[in-house]
Amino acid sequence: MRPLHAVIMAGGSGTRFWPASRAARPKQFLPLADGKPLIQATVDRLSGLCDPAHLWIVTNPLQARALPKVLPGFPKEQIIVEPEARDTAPCVALAVATIAERDPDALMAVLPADHVIEPLHEFHRMLRRGLDIAQDDQTLVTFGIEPTFPATGYGYVECGGPLDDKQPAATRCKRFREKPDRATAEQFLAAGTFLWNSGIFVWSVRGITRAIAAGHPGLAACTEKMRAAIARNNRSLVTRTFKQTPKTSVDYAVMEKAPSVAVVRATVRWDDVGSFPALASVGAHDDAHNVSLLANGASQINFQSQQNIVYAEGKRTVALFGVQGLVVVAVGDAVLVCPKDKAADLKALVEHVRAQGRTDLL
C-alpha cells in the first residue's frame, strides 16, 4: 500500500471571528469542536488513516509560533512555514515539494484546518474512495458537498459524467466556480449538478506534479526548485523560490487545467463554521433560542433575551438582559457586540479597527 501524507492547510487571517480570532489565533485555533480547537479535531480526524509522522501543517510564521500551545506535542519538523502569504497554489507547491522529496510515491490529502466534519467513519470512507481514484497518478480528486441553500460564500464544482463503472459516487469535474453572486448560486442550486467545493483534495505526488506542470510551468519550475532546495536543506533558497511563485489559487492554476479531475460526493456532515451565526451548528442552545459557545470557565446568564449568540472564553460571565438577535463576544482583552446580521461583515469592523490604529487588537 502506498504511503499517505496529509497536509492541513492552516492559514486564515482571523477576521470572521474577531475578536475571538486574531492574526496569531485564527479560527482553527478556536475551541469550536466540542471545546477542542478545530485544528486539533482535524488532526484527530486523520488518526487511523494516516501515519502521524506523515501529517503536515502548512501555516504562516505567526501562527506557527502559536501552534505548540494549541497542538502540544505536534512535531515541529512537520510544520511547513509559508515564508509569506501568497495564495493556495504556492502553498500546495511547497507541500508537494516537501513530500515529494521524502516520499515521491506518496498519495496526498490536502485539508482545511478549520472545518467541522462528521461522522468519522464516513469521512474515512470518503477519503479512501478518493485515494483509490488518485492511485492512477493522474486524477486529482476533489470532494463536493451537496448544497442546501444558494450559498454565496462558497466555491462550487460542477459535476460532469460518471468517472467509470468502478466509482459510482464519483463524477468527472466539469468546472470550478468561484464564490457566485446570489442569482448564480440559485441557478447552481436549481441545476442540481453543482456541489460546494469542500476544499479537500486528494491526489498522488506524481499526479499533482504532472498537473502543475500542465497547468502552470512556472509554478512547476518553482516546485522542483523548492524540492531540490529542501533536499539540500537550503532554507533560504526555499524562501527565495517561494517568493517567486505566482500568486494564484490551486483551483485556477492547476485544477481547472488538469486533464483528469474527479468529484467525490461527500457523505459527511460538513460545516465550515464561517462566522458567529454558524455557531448555531456547534454551540449549546437554550429554550429561548440563544446559542452559546463557552470555553475555559466562561459562563452565561440569559434573562428576558432571545435568539442571541454568545461566545466567551476564560473565567468570565456574559449576562444578557432584554436583548434579541445579538452576537456578544468576550475573549481576552476584547468585547464585541453586534447584531447577527452584521456578523458576516466583521471584516469591515476589523478594517475600521485597523484604520483606528488599533493593530494591537488584530
Place this chain on the structure above:
Amino acid sequence: MRPLHAVIMAGGSGTRFWPASRAARPKQFLPLADGKPLIQATVDRLSGLCDPAHLWIVTNPLQARALPKVLPGFPKEQIIVEPEARDTAPCVALAVATIAERDPDALMAVLPADHVIEPLHEFHRMLRRGLDIAQDDQTLVTFGIEPTFPATGYGYVECGGPLDDKQPAATRCKRFREKPDRATAEQFLAAGTFLWNSGIFVWSVRGITRAIAAGHPGLAACTEKMRAAIARNNRSLVTRTFKQTPKTSVDYAVMEKAPSVAVVRATVRWDDVGSFPALASVGAHDDAHNVSLLANGASQINFQSQQNIVYAEGKRTVALFGVQGLVVVAVGDAVLVCPKDKAADLKALVEHVRAQGRTDLL
C-alpha cells in the same frame, strides 16, 4: 467657631450598576467622578470645610474592608461600621453617638457618598448657609434640589414659609414626601413648592439629639446607650444596641416630627448618577451620541453604532458594531448587555442572577 464633623453615608447594595458595582464595590467606589471614585470626590469636596480628623464614613462591614483600596490613607478609626443593614435612622443615631462622645458641641453634616456635586465653591457656600442655621441647636437643615422633571426615583421636600429675614434662601420645611408615583410627581413639579431631597443634612449634635428624643424616644435611648458604650470602648454593647434600634428612616422617625426643619435651596449642580443611562452626565460623548465611561486602561471602538452607553474598566476594549441604544458593561469577570430602557430595572436581573445561584457575581 464650633467644630464641624462630616458624616459620609456609604451604604448601597450595588445593584443599579451591576456588574460594575457589586456587594463589596458599591456605586460610590466606581470611578464616576472624572475617573475618581465618587466617595473619594465626596471626601475631597469636604476639604477646606471640615478638619480631615472630623471626617467620618459610615458603611457596612463588607464595604469597610474594601475601603482602604479605594481611599488609601483614610484613617481606619474614622470608619464607622454598621453592625448590620437597618435603615437611615439607626445609621444617623450611630454617627450622632460617635460624634457626641468626642465633641458634644459639634455641628454635623451628613452626606451621601455617591453623588456628583458641582461647583465646589457653591457647595461650600450652601453648606455654610445650612451650618449658620443649625447654630441655634434646634433647627435641622435639609438641602433641596430644584426639580427639572417629575422624577419618581427621588424623595421630595415641600417648602413652607420663609425661615427668617436673615436667611432669604431658606424656607421652613412643610413635609417630607417619599418617592411619588408619576402623577404625584407631576403635581409636585406643577406646584413649584417641592424640591428633590438631596439626602444632605446639617444640624448640631445637640439639635439632632433633641429631635431624636422628640421624634422617637426609643431611638433616643439607643443613641445615648451607644454613646456611653463608645465612651467605654465597649464595641459589643454598641453592636447589641444598634441591633435594637428601630428599622426606620431618619426622614420618617426624626425629620418629619422635628419642631424646626429648614430647607436650603441648593445652588449646585447635583446628580445622583442613579443608573447606567445617567452616565450621560458624567461620561464622554462622541458624534454618534455614544456615551462612554472608561477607566484604568479601558478603550472603546464604535462603528456604525449610535446612542449606546459603554462602561468598561481595566485593560480591555469594547467594540460596538451596528448597534443602537444599548448599555454594554465590561468589568472584571463580567459583561452585561441590555437595552438602555432595561438599565433602570437592573435589580430584576440581579435577582435573577441570585436565583441562578450565582452569588459569586453579586
